[in-house]
Amino acid sequence: MERIPCNTCGSSEFKPLFSKSNHKNEVFRIVQCKRCALVQVSPQPSPEEVASYYSEEYFLKRSDRGYDNYFSDGVRSEISRVFGLNLKDLDFASWEKTLSSEKRCLDVGCAAGYFVDYMQQRGWDSYGMDIAEAPVKFAREKLGLKVEQKDFLQWKENPAEKFDLITLWASIEHLHKPKETLEKIHTLLKPGGRILLSTCKWGVLAKLQGPSWRYLNVPEHLYYYSLSGITELCESLGFEKKKHITYGSGLTARKNAGFLYKILKHLADPTVKFLDQGDMMALSFEKK
Numbered sequence: 001m002e003r004i005p006c007n008t009c010g011s012s013e014f015k016p017l018f019s020k021s022n023h024k025n026e027v028f029r030i031v032q033c034k035r036c037a038l039v040q041v042s043p044q045p046s047p048e049e050v051a052s053y054y055s056e057e058y059f060l061k062r063s064d065r066g067y068d069n070y071f072s073d074g075v076r077s078e079i080s081r082v083f084g085l086n087l088k089d090l091d092f093a094s095w096e097k098t099l100s101s102e103k104r105c106l107d108v109g110c111a112a113g114y115f116v117d118y119m120q121q122r123g124w125d126s127y128g129m130d131i132a133e134a135p136v137k138f139a140r141e142k143l144g145l146k147v148e149q150k151d152f153l154q155w156k157e158n159p160a161e162k163f164d165l166i167t168l169w170a171s172i173e174h175l176h177k178p179k180e181t182l183e184k185i186h187t188l189l190k191p192g193g194r195i196l197l198s199t200c201k202w203g204v205l206a207k208l209q210g211p212s213w214r215y216l217n218v219p220e221h222l223y224y225y226s227l228s229g230i231t232e233l234c235e236s237l238g239f240e241k242k243k244h245i246t247y248g249s250g251l252t253a254r255k256n257a258g259f260l261y262k263i264l265k266h267l268a269d270p271t272v273k274f275l276d277q278g279d280m281m282a283l284s285f286e287k288k
C-alpha cells in the first residue's frame with residue numbers, strides 16, 4: 001500500500017471521508033483532495049497487488065464487484081445495448097458522419113472486446129487493449145478481434161498511426177494513473193479526434209449513500225470523479241468538452257424484484273437522467 005499525491009492536482013493534503021472493506025475484509029480509506037476535491041482510495045495498493053483482484057473469477061462469478069459470467073451472450077448483448085444508448089446520448093453518429101471511410105478506434109480497458117467488436121461491425125478499424133488475461137484471450141480467440149494484453153502506458157505505439165477515436169468505458173476509475181493515461185490518449189488522437197469515456201459519478205447519490213454506494217468497489221475503483229472534476233481535468237489537458245449525460249438512479253435491476261421496486265426504478269431512472277443527477281456519466285471530448 002502506497003501513499004501517493006492526488007492524481008489530478010498533485011496535492012498531498014486529503015480530507016478523510018470514510019473507510020470501506022472489501023469481500024476479503026481488507027479495509028481501504030476513501031479520502032478527498034483538499035485542493036481539487038477528487039475522491040480517491042488512499043493509500044493505494046500497487047498495480048501488482050490490484051492485479052490479483054482481476055483473476056478469471058472477477059469475470060465469472062456474480063458479486064457486487066464482478067460479473068455474472070461476463071462471457072455469456074446475455075451479458076454481451078446487454079453491454080452492447082448500453083454502448084448503443086451511450087453513443088446515441090452523446091450524438092456520436094452526427095460526428096461519425098463527418099469522418100472519412102478509414103476510421104481507426106482504440107478501446108483502452110476493453111475487457112472481452114465487446115466495444116471493439118461493436119465498432120468493427122460499424123465499419124471501423126477497431127483495436128483494444130486490456131491488462132487482464134482471460135478476457136483478452138476470449139476477445140482474440142473467440143471473437144477474432146485485434147485486442148492485446150498490454151498496459152496502455154507501457155505500450156510503444158507507432159507514432160504515425162493515430163486514432164480518430166479512443167474510448168475508456170468504465171475504466172478510468174480502475175487506473176493508477178488516469179491523468180497520464182488521458183495525456184497519452186491526447187498524443188495518440190488525430191487533430192479533431194475524440195475521446196469518449198464513462199465512469200461512475202461522485203455526486204448527490206454517492207454522497208447520500210456514502211460507504212453503501214453501489215460503485216464503491218474497493219480497491220478496484222481507485223478514483224471517483226465529479227462531473228466538474230473530470231471535465232476540468234480533460235480541459236486542462238487540451239480537450240474540449242462536446243457533450244455529457246448522467247444516468248442511473250442507483251437502483252439496480254433485480255431478477256426477482258417486487259412490483260413496487262420495478263415501478264420505483266421505472267420512475268427513478270428517467271428522473272435522475274432528466275435532472276442530470278445520475279450516478280454514472282458518459283462524456284465526449286474533442287482534441288483541440
Ligand SMILES: [Zn+2]
Pocket residue numbers: 006007008009010011033034035036037038
Ligand atoms: Zn487534487
